Amino acid sequence: MLSRSATKYYDPEAVLTDEQITALVEIGTSAPTSFNFQNWRFVAVRSPEAKERLRPIAWNQAISYEAAVTFIIIGQLADASTVPAVFGPMVKAGYMPADQLPEAEKGARGIYDDNPQQQRDEAMRSATFGAAAIIYAARSMGWGSTPMIGFDPAAARKEYNFANNEIPVMLLAVGPMRDGNWPSKPRRPVLDVLSFR
Ligand SMILES: Cc1cc2nc3c(=O)[nH]c(=O)nc-3n(C[C@H](O)[C@H](O)[C@H](O)COP(=O)(O)O)c2cc1C
Numbered sequence: 001m002l003s004r005s006a007t008k009y010y011d012p013e014a015v016l017t018d019e020q021i022t023a024l025v026e027i028g029t030s031a032p033t034s035f036n037f038q039n040w041r042f043v044a045v046r047s048p049e050a051k052e053r054l055r056p057i058a059w060n061q062a063i064s065y066e067a068a069v070t071f072i073i074i075g076q077l078a079d080a081s082t083v084p085a086v087f088g089p090m091v092k093a094g095y096m097p098a099d100q101l102p103e104a105e106k107g108a109r110g111i112y113d114d115n116p117q118q119q120r121d122e123a124m125r126s127a128t129f130g131a132a133a134i135i136y137a138a139r140s141m142g143w144g145s146t147p148m149i150g151f152d153p154a155a156a157r158k159e160y161n162f163a164n165n166e167i168p169v170m171l172l173a174v175g176p177m178r179d180g181n182w183p184s185k186p187r188r189p190v191l192d193v194l195s196f197r
Contacts, residue, residue, distance in 0.1 A: 007144025068175030075123030080108035127169035
């Protein structure tokens, strides 16, 4: 995990199969989310045609079209009214008694109802956790990854048919690398950013 770095140079000939991409996103969706909202969506841009359309949206960053796949990582505003739907499978599986559902929904409403900032923060948090899981899953496969904020959010919204409750969180390029990438960059000393109490 400590060997990860943001990849600049991808092997432009490399291809990941749809099964490999699906496996990465499955790991992404194993990430935690508040109330298990799973308030995210992932678009895998991997065909030459789709990459060509992404290219101007991603400010012509070569990473976006040289990587085997670039994910559009989309967050969905947290919505407490979805609690029964997201908890349903847990009730069905017998983990959670059905009579706890109203209490859970009430808790979620207290946090998110009439609080657009919190709804949006949750979209960012969930999607970022999902992206982070994909980044380390890719690393474990020997592939590079690059989170990217260098893109046009309005153009992405249009191209990838965002619903009103969806926000663009980041692009995430993933794929086999070519030579020339930097190794991990130095970090601030851990004890400068960690305190014990
Ligand atoms: C939210 C976010 C946005 C980023 N956007 C870009 C980008 O648009 N283009 C790019 O080349 N790198 C981008 N990066 C990569 C960072 O520059 C890189 O992660 C940082 O310099 C630390 O380097 P490291 O990841 O190799 O440790 C982004 C990283 C993050 C977390």
